[in-house]
Amino acid sequence: MTVTPEILPISTYFDIKQTSYGGRAVFANKEICKDTKVLVCDHPLSSFISYPFRKEVCCYCFHYNNGKTLKFKIPEAELWFCSQNCLMSFNNIQFVDILIDSFSKLSQRFQQCKKRLNSSNFDEQQLNLSDKTDDEIQDFIEANWKNINNIWIPSVSNHDTNSGTNIIHVKNKANKVNNQQQKNLSKCPLINEEEFTESRFITQLLFHMQICNENLHREVFTNLQSNELEMIKRFPPLLFSQIKIFQNLYIILPTELQKFLNTATFRQILGSEYANAFGIWELSDADQDSRELFGSGLYAEASFFNNSCQPNLVKTRNGHQMFFKVIKDIEAGEELCINYGNNTAMDISERQKYLFENWFFHCACTKCKTECLKL
Ligand SMILES: [Zn+2]
C-alpha cells in the first residue's frame, strides 16, 4: 500500500492510504481512545438547501425553524438566515460580495426561467442508455462535453462578461444581468428548481476553492472520487441537465468566478458531489425515518472514510460543523469507517441493495462477509 499522508494532512489521528482492494481508505496511525473526535470539519466546502426548504432552513448554520419562514435574509440572493448572528457571519466571509452577486444573478435568471417554464416551450430531453456499455456511455459523455468546449463556448465567448465590475462597488447595488449576458442567455436552455439549486452549489464550491483560497480544501477536492459515469448510467437525462447548468453558469457568473469555470472542473465538482456529499438532516430526537432531509453538504476532508455496516466512527452535525468520533477504542493501523445512511439494522440483502443503489458499490465489510458466509 502506498502511504500518502504528506499530500493530505487531514488529521493527526489517521492517514489516508491507497488500498490494494480498491480505492483509498483511512487508517488510525496510533491508538485512539473511545469518544475521541478524530476529525472536525468546520464548514462544508459547499452545500445546498433544497428549494422547498430554502426559507425555513438557515443557509449558514442549517438551523430549521419548524416550517416557519426565517426572518433574516438577503432577498436578492434568495438567502435566508436564522439569526442576525448567522447573517453577519455570512456577510463577514471574505469577498462574499462575489458570492452574493453570483447568487443574485442566478436568482434573476431563474425567475425568468420560471415564467417561461410555465409556458409550453419546455421539453424535457429523454435519453435511454440501457443498451450501452460503460465505454460507450463514457464516449457519449465525452462527445457531449467536447461539443460544449469546441462549439458552444466559442459561440458565446466573444463578449466581455461584466467587464469593469468592481467588486467593492457591487455591494448593495442590484446585481443585474447585463445586456450582453441577456443576449447570450437567449441561446441557453432554461433551468428548473433543482438545476437552480445545483447551480448555487457549484457556485459556492468554486467560490470557496478559488476565491477564499482554501488550499487544503482544493488539494483534497482534486483527490475525491467521482461518480459521474455511475450517475449518468442510472439517470441518463442528468447529462443534459448538467450541460444546461454549465451553460447558464458560464454566462451568468461574474468574471471573478467565471474565469475558474471550465468543463473539467465543473464535471469534477458534480462527480464528487454525487460520490461524497452528506445529507443535511434535521437535528431532532425523532427516529431516522421521520427526520427531514434539508439538503446536502460536501465536507471534502471527510470523504475518505469507507462504509462499514459495523462502523467504529460516527458522524454528527453541529450547526454547519460536522465531526467524527470513534465509538470504541481503536488500535493503530485499524481502518476507520462510518456507516453511509444508518443502515446497520437492515439485513444483509437490504443493506447491499441500499448501498449499491445509492453509492454504487457492493459492501465487503467484515459484517457483510461474515453474514454472507452464513447464508
Ligand atoms: Zn443560522
Ligand SMILES: [Zn+2]
Ligand atoms: Zn457491509
